[in-house]
Amino acid sequence: MKSGLSRSLAVLAAMLLTAGCAANQPEQELSAEEIGIATPLTDKPGDPVNGAKLVTTRSKGNCIACHWMPIGTFHGSAGPNMLDAMQHNERSVGWIRQKIVNPKVDNPDTVMFTFYSNEGKSNIRKDWQGKRVLEAQEVEDIIAYLLTLRNMKPETAQQ
Incomplete structure (x- = not known):
């Protein structure tokens, strides 16, 4: 069940799209x-x-702690294999951005951390309270990297 905040964020996202923020995307x-x-x-x-x-920096995204990616070592398996996910998933860039900013919007029970949003964070060190893990440009940089995986040939990836 979605929280009121999650519903509000979802409605806001829909309103922004309606207002033309995604004018270059096909109508769907x-x-x-x-x-x-x-x-x-x-x-x-x-x-x-x-x-x-x-995605491999422990003090930043550290995505490989939970996801397999074709770079880095000591990959986690709690989350999806990102090479597979990016190649077999036609999700929008906006959906990817939402998953990094605050994955709890569409899945309040996820164990994935909110990397840009400060909402819903609990049980974190005092020196991280009220702070973002990633800055806005870093979110966009990670998205740009993930999008490169859409064109990567699986046989060239180190597994």
Whole structure:
């Protein structure tokens, strides 16, 4: 069951899309959760090279703690294999952005951390309270890296 806040964020995302924030995307009947956050968090495009660094950096994204990716070592298996997920999933960039910013919007029970949003964080160290793990540009950089996985040939990935 979704919380009132989750519903509010979903409605806000739908309103933003209706207002033209995703004018370049094809018209489709998508739920707010599928739309995600259509508008980039910054005006600067994401840097996939920096994104690749962030997904393996313990003090930042550290995505490989839970996800297998074709870079880094000591991958986790609690979350989906990101190479498979990116190649077999036609989710929008806005949906990917939402999963990084606050994955609890469409799945309040997920164990995935909110990396940009400060909402719903509990049981965290005092020095991290009220702080974001990732800055806006870093979110966009990780998205840019993840999008490179859509075109990667699985046989070239180190597994």
